[in-house]
Every structure is written in C-alpha cells, then in structure tokens.
Amino acid sequence: MIRKKRYASSTDVARLAGVSQSAVSRTYKPGASVSNETRQKVLAAAAELGYRPSMIPQIMLTHRSNLVALVVGGMYNPFYAKTLERFTSGLQAAGHQVLLVHVDSGHTLDGAIPRLVSYRVDAIVSALAILSPAAVDELSRLNIPIISFNTPVHNDWISSVCCDNVAAGRMAADLLVERQGRSFAYVRGPLGSPASEERLQGFAERLGAKGFAAPRLSQGDFRYEGGLAAGLELLAGPERPDAIFCGNDLMALGLIDAARERLRLRVPEDVMVVGFDDIPQASWEAYRLTTIAQDEAVMTDHALRIVTRAMELHSGAGNERLVVPGKLIERGSVRPGARASDAPDGAPRRSVREEAREAAVKIPT
Amino acid sequence: MIRKKRYASSTDVARLAGVSQSAVSRTYKPGASVSNETRQKVLAAAAELGYRPSMIPQIMLTHRSNLVALVVGGMYNPFYAKTLERFTSGLQAAGHQVLLVHVDSGHTLDGAIPRLVSYRVDAIVSALAILSPAAVDELSRLNIPIISFNTPVHNDWISSVCCDNVAAGRMAADLLVERQGRSFAYVRGPLGSPASEERLQGFAERLGAKGFAAPRLSQGDFRYEGGLAAGLELLAGPERPDAIFCGNDLMALGLIDAARERLRLRVPEDVMVVGFDDIPQASWEAYRLTTIAQDEAVMTDHALRIVTRAMELHSGAGNERLVVPGKLIERGSVRPGARASDAPDGAPRRSVREEAREAAVKIPT
C-alpha cells in the first residue's frame, strides 16, 4: 500500500536541516516568526531535496482544495476553446487550480460527479449544454456552488450566466428584414440544445410580428459539416430562402461554403447569412460573416466573480442569473444597409440598435 | 483556520449509521468483508449526507495523486484544442485526473511549477513550445516524469513525442518541386519555435539538394493574421514566389486569403500553398488546403502510454523519444500531379511517397 515516496516532506527537510518540522513550515509561511539563520538552513536543505510545501494536508485541515472543476464538451468549437482558455487564466490568476473534466458531447456529466467529489473541488463550472435533472439533484445536495454556462438552470447552489439568446434571435430577424430578406430559414443546433431553441424562438417570434411566415427549419449539429449539409438541403431546391440565421458560426460557415462552392450562389446577393458566437474564423477574409458576438469577456468575468464569492461565503451563493446581451457584428454576409452616416428611413435601423443597447439583466432571487 | 466543512466525512456517515468508520470505508472498497446489513445502513446514511470517499487522505498515504498536469499555451490553434481534448479523454479513461495549467504563450512554465508540485502531480505533459533550461533543471530534480510534446528535450525524467518536422519539410519541398514550383518561400512561426525551424531546415535542405535557391523567408506567428501579413509581404512585389510552405495551417489559410481576397491571385494557379497540422479548417471547402497532418492519434496514444508506464514504475522512466512521420494530405492548394493511375515520369512522384512511408523511429537511450 505505502509506495515509495516521490516528493520530499517537510519532515525530511527538517531532519536534514537539523530543525523541527514547524520551522520548515514557518519558513514557507509569509510573515511567520523564523530567524534568518534557520530560514537559511531550511532553504538549503529544501533546495537539496527539491522540497515544496504540499497542499494535500492543508486541504484536509481547511476543507478547501482551491480546486475548481471545469466541465467541457465539444472543444471542436473555437468558441469553447477560447472560453476554456479565459476561464483557466482567470481562475489561475485568482489562485485556484483547474481540474479539467471532459464529457463526450451528448452525454451529461453524471458519470464525472464521483471524480469531482472525491477530489473535493470547491466549485464546478459547467460549459455543458446538458445538465440532467438527476445530476442537478445530486450536485445540489453536495453543497458545491455550480455555475452553468449558457444553460439556464437554477437553485440554491446553481447560478447561470447566459447570453440573451432570445433577444439575439430578434436582432437577427430585425437585421435580415431590414436588409430586404423575404423568405427565411433557421439552422438548428443538435437536438435538445436550449440555446439553439431560444435563438430560434426570438427569431421566429419577431418574424411573425413583422408579418412574415415562419422560417423554414433545418436540423444541424453546431458543426461545420452540419451547416454544409443544411445549406445543401435548404438552398438546392427551387424555393430557396434568401435570409438564413444559423444557430452558431461553425454551421454558418459551412452553409456559406455550400452556397458558394457547391451551388455557385453569391453571398450576400443570393442568400444572406447570420451566425452566432463570433469565432475567429468568422472574421477571416474568405467569409466575412455577419454574426452576433457573445460577450465572453463579461460572461467569464462574471462567472469568475460568482466562484470567488461563493468560496468566500462558502454557503449557498447560488440562484444568481446573469443574462448578457449579444452584440451584432456586421461584416459581409448580409447586404449593407443605407449608409450609416445619413439616416434615411431610420425606423427599422433604429430597432436593431435598440436591441443591442438592451442592458444586462441581473436577477438575484 | 478550520473552516466549516463542506463535504461529509466517513466518520460522519459512521456516526449516523451507527457503525465504525472502518465499516464505511469497507463498504466502498470492492471485495472487502462487510455484511449486507451494515452495507445497507452505511449506504443509507451516505445517501442522506451526500458522502463520497475522498482521495485526499489516500494521496497522503500512497504518495500517488492520480493527477496529471497538462500544460498548454495558445489554444487559438485548433490543433492544440484537439490535442487537449484527446489527452483529457485518454487520461480520464485511464483513471487519471487532469490538472490544467495555462501558460501565456511566449512564457515558459517556470512560474507554474510551484503550483504543480504543491498538488503532488504524478506526471506532467507539456504541449508548450518553450521549456526553459532552468525549468528543465528544476523539474528533473523533482523526480516527476515529464512528457514534452513537439519539443525535443530529454533526460532521465523527460521524454518527448514529436512529429518528424525535418522530414515533413522535405516532403513539402518534394511536392512543390514536382508540381513545377520555381521560386519558393517559407513562412516562419514565432521566434524561437524549434518546430518551425526544423520544418524550414528540411524544406531548405531539400530545395538546395535539387538545385534551387534558398526559399525567401517571412516572419509569422503561427496565427491567421501573421499568415495574412506574410502573404501580403511575399506576394505583393514583382518577384513573387509561386510555391509557399507555411509553418502551420493557420498561417497558410491567412496567406491564401491574402492571395485570393486581397491580391486577386489564384491558388494554386498563381501560387501553391502547403500548410502543416491538418486542422479542421484546412478541409473547409473555401480553402481545401494541401497540408501535412500530424498523426496526433499515434502521438497522444504514445504519450499516454509513457505516462502510464512511468506511474507504474514510479522511477526514472524518461529518456524515451518518439518521432512520428507526418502524412501528406493532398487537397486543392497545390496543382494536381500527373494522374495517379498511370505512372508517367515516376521518379519525383515516388520520392514523395517514400518520404511518407518512412517508419516511426523510436530511440530509447
């Protein structure tokens, strides 16, 4: 059972330095009372043995591991890669460590829970679309603060940070209508993605309010390949839509390629396309995709603040909800409007702007 | 100092169930001797308190944390995102946990070392380009197995897994010469990237051997934007090269956009472009980039095997080195060769194939 040890312990250092273990511990505790002489002896011995104080016994004593679990799914989406990077940097800067948990896309994190619990993580940040009711139930009984990213779940221990998907859907509708779109379509994300359905809801709702027929729907998967397939399906027939909103950028780029490279259609002249996320590829010259950016700086910052606060309080700091508005990024995949400098028929134009100006809504319950 | 506890302990469960702590422990140890009656009492109490056994005291006893640190830099590159995902899945499947450490690109992991050590990680996998001599020195004194990904560093505790960059450079040269390239250029990665320099070395060497002038060089940064800038620099002048090898795909895609979208050049008719990595975007219809794929399945698998073995031996399992050949993926950014079915002037063609067939070289020292 007891293996050869790999790391030196404070006792080892103490023995070598000829001092007590307490002296070693105090050497590494800023502001503790140690004479310069002993400190030097300790540091010399520590250097020889390659000693660094261990967090492990400290975790036992303090009931704080400084470990935050980051649960991620499909990293194929550059948006998630970026978010992951931001979170990791932020958590590290705040003195936490990141325990990365990968869950195969489509699965819930149920299977990962024992792992997290056995390492006594202080908080969980989930960027996972799917959080099963069973998992929610089990997790909240553990008294661990949980931040759900882009999935609106709440209870005493779960908070969420989401982009305002419904408003974003409306923005897309307003823009496409203003730019003379006449027949509309929406490319969905994978089945059961609440984000995708919310975006559709805002989109369809606003189109209806403006007197247009419901958008044609195509099933996608949040991937490039799905967007390509959806594009071929929607655009090959005779009654092709001229304004398409895609559940995310990856699908939008696939759809643009279907239109241009496969069907020889022009974007935006023949079809206008709007995406969602504003991944780096959206601004690449070959695409110049008009899209709605999630303000992930604000979103991750706020999520970080919730984590930090929850750890300080170490009590039910949940039930907070932040909804961050998306920001329309106009590039070339939608026909340009009347010149912005002079305001000709300002009305529809202004409505798009208004949507964008909608303030962050914070609802502490 | 002693905070309110968040997680229930086995003692808590024992008290509630009216049994000893040992009984609780045994309930969770497969094959241990517990009567069904006590097991039920324990499980009931555990469910009520939300108890799961903790790894923390076990780490102290066994000197094994099952924690593997994964050190990553720029996640902007989809190749790294993919690699990260693969590693995480693999490590989880093997029963390890992943401690994610992000190091700002350009920095070494020196600053992160104390963090890793204080959590008593069992091994370190570094996907970082830069491993400073100081860091190498410090780490190897700690007796932790280290796997360096795509950076050839070795000693008793450090192993490496790399793509055969030099051979890949030669492959690119062979291909571009065979397809009638006449004036060549190479777009470098950021300063101090050994991978980029190795690729250049093979490229320039082979060009020289075939009697061509040294390739023009342009400084890039492994990013799309750098490739775009390099493209403008190389292709705007009158003496523009007609065959360009880029240090990675991201830059190659930027360069293609510079050529097509900004300078109205045709690819591959006016310029041929070869990339490196085979990221998903390389196969997107708008680009169809010819590139050299790193066999990251083989590479990550092997790295995982080193980790596993090192942990079993828990002794100096370093100094292993795997060099994996790259694989040429022909798409549309290079002029097609003579039809593959009939072999006309076989010689140069065959040389490309030979290079690709080069077997994996494994050098245990």
Place this chain on the structure above:
DNA sequence: TTGGTTATTGACTAGCTATGCAACAATTTG
C-alpha cells in the same frame, strides 16, 4: 459439548502540514 474455521467488526495507525501553546533566549526598560 468442544475445538476449529470463517465472517464480520472496531480500535488503532500512518501519512503531512499549519497552528496553538509553552518554553526558552535575548533584549529593552525601569
């Protein structure tokens, strides 16, 4: 009934660090 075997259980301990406490030394103050 008795001796022996098996199954189950609880007490105890290792493992490592931070900290309260007491002891001690050194220094300053009255």
Place this chain on the structure above:
DNA sequence: CAAATTGTTGCATAGCTAGTCAATAACCAA
C-alpha cells in the same frame, strides 16, 4: 539588577481514509 517585552523554537494535534490486527460472533464437524 530585576522585570518585562520581544523574538524564536519545539511539541503536540487536528484533519480523513485504508489497512493491519485483534476480538467477537456465528457456524460446522466430531
């Protein structure tokens, strides 16, 4: 010079789990 203050040090301990060991209970065969 005595007393008080300050600075330094070591001892003992909490915190939690897996395993060792001894004790107990249950059972069977003779």
